[in-house]
Amino acid sequence: MNLFACSNCCYNALQYGPLGLSIGYCVEHRVVLRQADETTCPRHVRKDLGGPSRETAHDHHRARYPLDVVQSLRTAAPATDDPAIVDPDTRHLEEDPVGEAVTSYGSLDSKIASLAQLRAIPGARAELAMLSLGRGYVRRCLLRGGRWTSGLHLFWWTRKRIADEPVIGVRDFRHETAASLVRQFELAAWSIVMLRLHLLADVGGAAPKDDGVSVATGLVDDAAEATDLPDLASVLAWIRGTAEPRLEHALPRQRYGELRDALHRDQCDAPPAP
């Protein structure tokens, strides 16, 4: 609910607005978040904003909450010793397929392996988790000097489902809102579609200007300008008519295959980690 709470952070992939489980999980601090609307930390990266505004918000936030622990959003008091707020025990989350994939993020062979696992799970919560962690993953790769191709697979997977209507069930909601139930469903689906566009824009924004993939940089605002209001049918129609052809031109299957093979060769040729 609060936009600077853990519930709106990329590193808590289990919640977004009213969507998600009643408890969250932080892949940075590796704890279950039992009050994710009331906690935060300086690593917070907003899910709901595009790159420039997200980074401005992150800088303000880090200055206000310098202590690197999960803490009260209101008082900044550390919450690490309060099991009613954070809990390292993930057993209950692991009973949920999405929860299991999220809690194993960073402990499998690679983070991309975890993201691929989420991609294969049907439903909006799994997609939310993939997009949320994916945005955090790409952001960090780029901050460490990585190229846009660090998000190649995420870009491709998202591109392939960009025009699909998110599948949201009544159990996917963690709380009620002031909107009607019909509108709440629509806004939740719309927010997932916009999250897809944000991820594509994150990756496209890191590509050189002369690379076709950079066309994705403006997708979020282009979609919003074309649709005027948060309207699921309108944005999906715009995506099918305008964004999909742009993205097909930017990253056709053959180019994806070539880049994927090149990435694989780089990894195989890389010296072993010390």
Place this chain on the structure above:
Amino acid sequence: MGSKAWGIDDPLLRGDDKAAVCLPVPQAPASIVRHVLFLEGPGRETPYLSTTEDDDVAARFAGRSGAIWWTSVAKVQAQSLRYISKGELLEVLRGKGKGDAAWPRASEVQTARAYVELWGEHLIDFRRLQASSPSEVGDVVCALFLKGSP
């Protein structure tokens, strides 16, 4: 979930600190998008106070350590402050926004609009108090809000 339509005589609720409602800064930037999206973080200076028509939303913003406060459109108008209804917000939050909701990024206007819908948000505009001291602003806020359920 919107079980009963809010009416102009119904209370406007706010989840906030237990001790007091946070103070607006009448001289702060007037952008509605900046305000709704908290673009400068929690504690950013804003000439607006957000309220909601929904008690569940207010409870969520209050959290376990906060409290629900309430006021009404009549009380806002009795203080000669501007009341910006949810309907008015929805009217200006479209495209790249209109009036005080004008904003360079249409996507952020849309996101703000979605939050206004989900939160049942109404604003109180304190810009009329631009010449007032913080303590005078505090007095007005104290006169407006009561703690607890209406």
